[in-house]
Amino acid sequence: MNPQRHFVVRGCTGCDTCRSLCPAEAITYDLEGAHIHQEKCIGCGTCMENCASEAIREISEEEYQKLLAQAK
Numbered sequence: 001m002n003p004q005r006h007f008v009v010r011g012c013t014g015c016d017t018c019r020s021l022c023p024a025e026a027i028t029y030d031l032e033g034a035h036i037h038q039e040k041c042i043g044c045g046t047c048m049e050n051c052a053s054e055a056i057r058e059i060s061e062e063e064y065q066k067l068l069a070q071a072k
């Protein structure tokens, strides 16, 4: 497990697979689809590996920090 891993969701079709498989209950839904809560995520990668739409992508720490800065 690597809690420092970060994931983003783009193009979610709402199949619910990731949420049902996440061992940390770190995924909920909003208007844009699945949403990963970083503070709960344990970095196992199960969501990304099982998304049939390939909507979940792992991003680097640098990319994650950029997204955080944009969100402010």
Ligand code: SF4
Pocket (backbone or CB within 6 Å): 009, 011, 012, 013, 014, 015, 016, 017, 018, 019, 033, 034, 047, 050, 051, 052, 053, 054, 055, 056
């Ligand atoms: S598995 Fe992929 S398509 Fe299905 S809800 Fe999760 S992100 Fe969306």
Ligand code: SF4
Pocket (backbone or CB within 6 Å): 007, 021, 022, 023, 024, 025, 026, 027, 036, 037, 040, 041, 042, 043, 044, 045, 046, 047, 048
């Ligand atoms: S990486 Fe693992 S813990 Fe994190 S959201 Fe995906 S399934 Fe849940």
